[in-house]
Amino acid sequence: EADIYQTPRYLVIGTGKKITLECSQTMGHDKMYWYQQDPGMELHLIHYSYGVNSTEKGDLSSESTVSRIRTEHFPLTLESARPSHTSQYLCASTVPGPGSTEAFFGQGTRLTVV
Amino acid sequence: SQQGEEDPQALSIQEGENATMNCSYKTSINNLQWYRQNSGRGLVHLILIRSNEREKHSGRLRVTLDTSKKSSSLLITASRAADTASYFCATFTSGNTPLVFGKGTRLSVIA
Numbered sequence: 001e002a003d004i005y006q007t008p009r010y011l012v013i014g015t016g017k018k019i020t021l022e023c024s025q026t027m028g029h030d031k032m033y034w035y036q037q038d039p040g041m042e043l044h045l046i047h048y049s050y051g052v053n054s055t056e057k058g059d060l061s062s063e064s065t066v067s068r069i070r071t072e073h074f075p076l077t078l079e080s081a082r083p084s085h086t087s088q089y090l091c092a093s094t095v096p097g098p099g100s101t102e103a104f105f106g107q108g109t110r111l112t113v114v
Numbered sequence: 115s116q117q118g119e120e121d122p123q124a125l126s127i128q129e130g131e132n133a134t135m136n137c138s139y140k141t142s143i144n145n146l147q148w149y150r151q152n153s154g155r156g157l158v159h160l161i162l163i164r165s166n167e168r169e170k171h172s173g174r175l176r177v178t179l180d181t182s183k184k185s186s187s188l189l190i191t192a193s194r195a196a197d198t199a200s201y202f203c204a205t206f207t208s209g210n211t212p213l214v215f216g217k218g219t220r221l222s223v224i225a
Contacts, residue, residue, distance in 0.1 A: 035215070059214075101144075105156030108154070
């Protein structure tokens with residue numbers, strides 16, 4: 001059982017609200033990722049981090065931002081939620097070191113913006 | 115852009131049959147991984163195959179890798195209703211590049 005946690009599991013929020021999706025892991029992994037998953041299953045990388053104070057944008061343009069102040073914590077923030085942000089958001093981390101890249105995923109946050 | 119493309123998109127089989135899913139990718143890789151996702155949950159790692167390996171087994175799972183064709187297959191033998199899930203391949207290229215996932219195959223095993 002992976003020690004990576006996402007909160008909340010479900011969130012329904014009104015347009016224009018600011019929200020933060022939490023992701024924490026207790027495995028000491030340096031590398032952490034946020035994926036956005038379409039209803040049709042495809043995963044899109046939106047942000048990643050290779051350590052404290054390191055953040056990068058992924059392949060999919062996203063209006064969200066992330067921060068990495070502590071190794072174990074990688075929150076994702078939407079300053080002003082819109083219906084187009086409705087999706088499943090998955091957080092993951094990988095073990096440190098080259099080549100060994102098995103990813104551990106949280107249970108996901110299903111966001112609905114109304 | 116997505117690196118992996120799974121085929122088929124959806125597969126429905128009877129319990130006890132074998133299920134085969136394929137994954138094609140575009141660039142050279144260090145390793146390829148398969149993941150499983152139950153409905154509405156996170157992904158769970160199943161198996162990893164390195165670029166210098168051609169076949170790997172884990173329980174009822176068999177993975178093959180053909181780097182010349184840039185393709186991999188996942189075989190689940192003697193499928194069970196509990197195998198019903200979505201299956202994704204993911205590729206790792208090198209260095210600090212992140213894992214890139216394919217679009218997934220939705221498998222339904224009918225009891």
